[in-house]
Amino acid sequence: MEKVHVSLKDLAKELKISISSVSRALKNHPDISPELAQKVQELARQKNYKPNPYAIRLLKHESKTIGIVIPDIVTYFYASVISGIESYTKEKGYSIVISSSQESYQKEQNIIENLLNLRVDGLIVCLSQETADYKHFDKILEDNTPLVFFDRVCRTSEISSVVADNFEAARNVTRHFYENGCTRIAFINGPNHLNISKERLAGYIEGLKDCGLKISNDLLASCNMTPEGAKVATQKLLALKVKPDAILSINDTVAFSAMKEVKRRGYKIPDDIAFVGFTDEFHASIVDPELTSVMHPTFEMGQEAARLLINQLESKTPGTPRQVVMKTTLVVRDSSIKKQKK
Amino acid sequence: MEKVHVSLKDLAKELKISISSVSRALKNHPDISPELAQKVQELARQKNYKPNPYAIRLLKHESKTIGIVIPDIVTYFYASVISGIESYTKEKGYSIVISSSQESYQKEQNIIENLLNLRVDGLIVCLSQETADYKHFDKILEDNTPLVFFDRVCRTSEISSVVADNFEAARNVTRHFYENGCTRIAFINGPNHLNISKERLAGYIEGLKDCGLKISNDLLASCNMTPEGAKVATQKLLALKVKPDAILSINDTVAFSAMKEVKRRGYKIPDDIAFVGFTDEFHASIVDPELTSVMHPTFEMGQEAARLLINQLESKTPGTPRQVVMKTTLVVRDSSIKKQKK
DNA sequence: AAGCTTTTCGCAAACCTTTGCGGAAAAACA
């Protein structure tokens, strides 16, 4: 049951040469004669020699590993971003270690501490929903461990990040609603302290202004972005004397849940209430009616975050933090196009 | 920009004692006087000493890391299983390194080789769709690296695995259809060489026999489990002279896509065609009508796979391979209950 | 043939930790 790996020493002993010669021979160092190099490489292949990465990491002080902290791995958005991260890091020869905070501030802190103790070369983080203070990132900065945020971000003046064009996207959606005959446009938002909530809210408001629509607190609801929370928020909106004729949702999952509740109450989508979501996950085109959604380039966001991080940790100089804003596009489907405009 | 971590040597120098004493003091070894231990621990805390995991791994020949190989991380089922693996391994002090094969045999091989070179302590694998020969697992076995399969498995007589009760589940679904008035029950299956396909097909056939229904090749379609593949398979079924009145799908994603196509053609679900899927992902209750599905205990499957693996690698003896079969339950929703039985 | 350059390889330190063993000093005992 014992794993037994051959080491440089084993090869050296067998060939009756020194360890350093074996090491050099394997990488075609000019100090080694071609004949010896040949012989060493032959034996190495035959005995299936693979360098022990832990010895190298110990020596080089780098792990070729990056840590990823996300709120939840089962959510389409995060899984897809991870997929992009994985694609870029694999290409660059890095491994990824993934931990999920389950939206818990406490767990987020623990995870980060663990990852730091693991000596990852860098971190890519999406804040948990509970996270409202950001002191625990001081440790990372003091450690000189490169860090990149995506989607839910903070301290952007010090730390690089990748986000969507939330403001513009929300503003566009609001106009899109208006152009399709909606005048009472509601917004089911996420927790107020998150940047995505703030930015999308600001865009929503700006869009209302653009269209000359009144801003009404009645039409604003927030939720914790769970299906249950979305349902409650929807019920609040449906309880209004004058009901909304459109609902913008902070993400697709919330939209799905809200749509379900709206249909259950007997309203028609989109004629009674139009819908638009954020993310554009696969299921947006599966639900009935198909959901209009702000398409996020999730895979590319992951790649970009990884690129930012690896650039940072391969250039010795600290470099100024960068804020990458990814362009989204509105994918228009049935849920937002009223057949009978008022 | 240089990361600087304090080592035992640093502490030793500062306290003018030997490295070994520092090491022992930190773990309250009886050879160290309480006063000295106190002093050392004090300094360690103050200077934020954290042991270098790579030095320990080098010494101990274990990495406290397990590798996970899955076809695709963006799929609900896999993400959810990973979530279960993560929960168990975190509890046991292991990290996980995730790689996805993207359903490619070639990539699967590369990944496994990489993970082995990384010296992970063990592997948890779900076969890619392309994988039809299993020689590349010899390397793992020769390496004495513990290995556990889940869902899509092979070589079960030599290698432990965690699977759902596919045969029973499919058989039950078939009966469920029959009890709800369906007599022409179709099955959109996955690739024929996969165990999940074979087992579910066998259960489906057995169920037909139970109900005294004829087995017809016309009612069998297979696909590559993508939405597009599912669409094509559905079209084949809808092209029959006598159409099916029920469709069992190899998973929910396939069911969603098939439902979409069926609705697009103007058929009513469930009255014209009833539906049941496998997995029971979140969206099963979001689509319209809500999808009846075989609920897999995904999270628990992940936990179980992790438990199997860690047991195996913590007990020095090889132990006999175990096959864990997880019980599923049929979650009945609207898609399979016809309002008007024939 | 003597001196010089080039080629080819080995020694040893370094990265950080754990641990068996030995040794000195202190304490306990006779």
Next chain:
DNA sequence: TGTTTTTCCGCAAAGGTTTGCGAAAAGCTT
């Protein structure tokens, strides 16, 4: 006081790799 035990700590090896430097051997020049 002399001897034995106990307490407390350090030495050194081990794990596998990389790399600066020194040294031997071979080749070359004149």
